[in-house]
Amino acid sequence: MPASGADAERPRVPCVCTRTPAATEMADVFISYRRDDSRSAVGRLTDSLQAAFGPQRIFRDLDSIAPGQDFEAALARAIDGTSVMLAVIGPRWIGLRDTQGGRRLDDPEDPVRRAIEAALAADVPIVPVLVEGAPMPAAQMLPA
Helix, strand or coil: CCCCCHHHHCCCCCCCCCCCCCCCCCCCEEEECCHHHHHHHHHHHHHHHHHHHCHHHEECHHHHCCCCCCHHHHHHHHHHCCCEEEEEECCCCCCCECCCCCEHHHCCCCHHHHHHHHHHHCCCCEEEEECCCCCCCCHHHCCC
């Protein structure tokens, strides 16, 4: 039915969503990273992967978890259903410190550590992606 009155004069604007589907919809690639270390590199990586494979196949917390959604539960669901985790490692990834001066990676509650542990427990392959000149962390520098 044609629009009439004031509606006829308004151009139709398509809805453009900036978020990928919720974490309840499984993504093939889970991107793990530290915002304080590699945010810009991860943004470019995510853009490239989404362009190549589609946004619904890539999980990155900022794009894939809706405001108000339980962050921990969303991460657990996403890891459980993913095919591969990309662990993006920047130059400060291994040595970032918490407010008490301890290495964040040594904290059992560190979100990056927990995501990697969950991927290991679920037998999800983890691919390290070194960015911005970061070296591969030595095995003895990683939590046991």
